[in-house]
Amino acid sequence: MTNSIAEMEEADAFIVIGSNTSETHPVISTFVKRAVARRGADLVVIDPRRIPLVEHAAVWLRQRPGTDLAVINGLMHVILRENLAYEAFIQERCENFEALRAILASYTPEKVEAISCVAAEDLVKAALLYGKAGSAMILYTMGITQHTNGTDNVKALANLAMLTGQVGRRAAGVNPLRGQNNVQGGCDMGALPNVLPGYQVVIDAAVREKFEALWKMPLSPQVGLTLTEMLPGAMEGKIKGLFILGENPAVSDADSAHVKKALESLDFLVVQDIFLTETARLADVVLPAACFAEKDGTFTNTERRVQRVRKAVDPPGKARADWEILTDLAGRMGLGWQYDGPEAIFREIAACTPSYAGITYDRLQKESLQWPCTHAEHPGTPFLHKERFARGRGLFFPVEHEEPYELPEGDYPLILTTGRILYQYHTRTMTGRCSGLNDLASQARVELNPADAQALSIANRELARLTTRRGSIVVQVKVTDRVGPGVVFMPFHFAEAAANVLTVTALDPIAKIPEFKVCAVRVEKTA
């Protein structure tokens, strides 16, 4: 997030796009709802589903899945037409505006309606609310990114915020809500194929030299493979050994039948986890790890806030904290690491990660700090890009609408979109073992619009077969107008009715993220 959660109660307007906030980030949704209820903030929800937040919205745009970019460009078209662009900000802080203006000219509300099914007048209403707001925040999640054009979608949102000067100040910005407790920290720590800790790029020789000196080992100058590339690599025999730490790609990844085959084709697979997950069952060695309540450390939240994790209970049996296992293994591989605990590791992180340089366990005992926090007296950074953008001037990236990889047609006439539900989490390795949560949501249900249900003669709670070009599953139907006609929605949590048997592996070319939000599907009543 460029900005902070606390600022949400101060915002005058919001665009929430591709984020079912009240189910996936319920506590953040309370800040948004409070801004609406207590301060009269204007909420624009852009989502193919009637998510719970729609109830609080001034305007809801129900776009056809996969047409977000057309809608965002349409919003900017109207903002320009109505002279709501922040000219001074664009002049002083941004560049390449003319190229953006050129591309936006054709995105009239009428054209956008033809592409996205969003009524032209609603688009104008939404553009005016955002464009006229004193301070306005954009919140988004996987509904924006899990598309073959996910990177372009994010660029379009950045264009929208820069166009209106809604960046670099309080209660504004472009705010991706991260879905997992420490996905931000995982990225910050360089668990990515192209960057070392603190987003220092591996192809930069000076960066590598710094880490080679610190780690006393030579480092590869080649950008590595992403998860979505490593698995095909395993099928081709290029990847022979894989170490998976606390992840369950056999359920969470697109086209899971394929993923299992890829994992089975490895020479050697190690899985370190707290449960014998679907992925761990395929491993050659399984290492038992401690869970969050059994160890010390830090997580970094979606607003870049570094917070302590504290040990409350002992791990079960012989399970050990992940850091202990990794340190032990590194020793056996000849690396000779010396860490007496997480604090010692954190000191090394602060020493090589400029944005974490000012953070210590001592400071975290009294406060939590948002990076960048570059020295011992630095108070942390609630919002980014204050006086200048990280790169200098904010660059407008003109981007055009493109259709999703797979469109409904012929034998697969409906659109399948996947997501999450309130009571379950990811592949249910945790929530699936919690009484109460499972009583409230014990099985997968596919959402089907009443019109489609009638056409297919399927009643609420009946079973239906969902088939795509990848696979087929049987799942209980929930007839509801939360989804529009022609669209079905399924949560991906449940291994026994795994949505990812159905999804496409088509990737965004830059982020390598799969298009979980759109694929073509056939729904049939089961006998």
Place this chain on the structure above:
Amino acid sequence: MSKFSMNGREISFEAGRTILQVATEHSVEIPTLCHLQDADHAQVCRICVVEVAGSDRLLPACATPANEGMEIHTDTLRVREARKTVLEMLVASGQHTCFAWNRPRETWSEAHRRSAQRPWHDRNCPADGECRLQELIVEYGVDTEHLVPQDMDFPLDDDTPLMVRDFSRCILCGRCVAACNVVQVNEAIPQPFGRREDKPLPRGWFPLADYERCVHCGECVQACPVGALFEKKAFGLIGPGEGDRIRTTCPYCGVGCQMWLHVKDGRVLKVTGVEGAVPNEGRLCVKGRFGYDFIHAPDRLTVPLVRENGVLREAGWEEALELVAERFLRLREAHGGDCLGGLSSARVTNEENYLMQKLVRAGFGTNNIDHCARL
């Protein structure tokens, strides 16, 4: 800045604040029951009344604006008597049996025995020891010796899996209503009356939850100052003052809510939000508050496993880690580092992510390191 006197002491304050707010800022304690700052909820219970010179009536500190030149007394005999009267009414209005539970059973009245027959009343109240009403009753010396539980047909709602709403102990303070409607804005506890100032809570009305709308966040339970709302899973397992409370960060989504883990005998038995702390200001969601059972699940992995003849068998750490190190080193030697890869985790700590990418880069000799940020 304005000034007034409180208990003879001169205090400066900024305009637009209530007497209660100014008092709290200056560590003058005025008791409250219904007040919920985060929701501007006040003026129901009248336990916070104070004496203000020039006013015949006692005034509620929570709703009376602090004005220049006021002369306020927060702890006079008159104030204490008024508060005691309120407490006597409240404690007589329901089944507040904790004082009897702390006495031998032989001393119990028939009404107490009948009360103990009610569902969830077979042991002492789950709020015993951290109940705001109980604290004030002791502090103000309310007679509990002759206290008889109110014998009426109170509604009980224990049909849902996570929370119990036992209205025999409800004091109608309205905090749960405010917590649901104003703090979390879930609007699942209907508020059938108009503005609080115009209409006091009607007798016989109870804040029932509408489970069609409820999202089971448990904010109402956390807001309840007595034992009317409580968690089903933790009931009877951990009493107030028992065990330890450890502050940590929620393991679910990326919000990073600050939470207390309530631990007894090496087990996490309950989770509550850390009030007054960023980023969540005490709020939690259903997963954060109730999703802790997995920690002690019987099928947790407890020993390393090694595949032998196609099946996973138990192994020691020495054997497992030697095998892992040897196999990875051998593959690296035979095919180069780029034949290896690591997937780190968005679930483990920064320290562990750092070590994992360091292991892959420095130990495997490749940048094939990723995690599931894309999922």
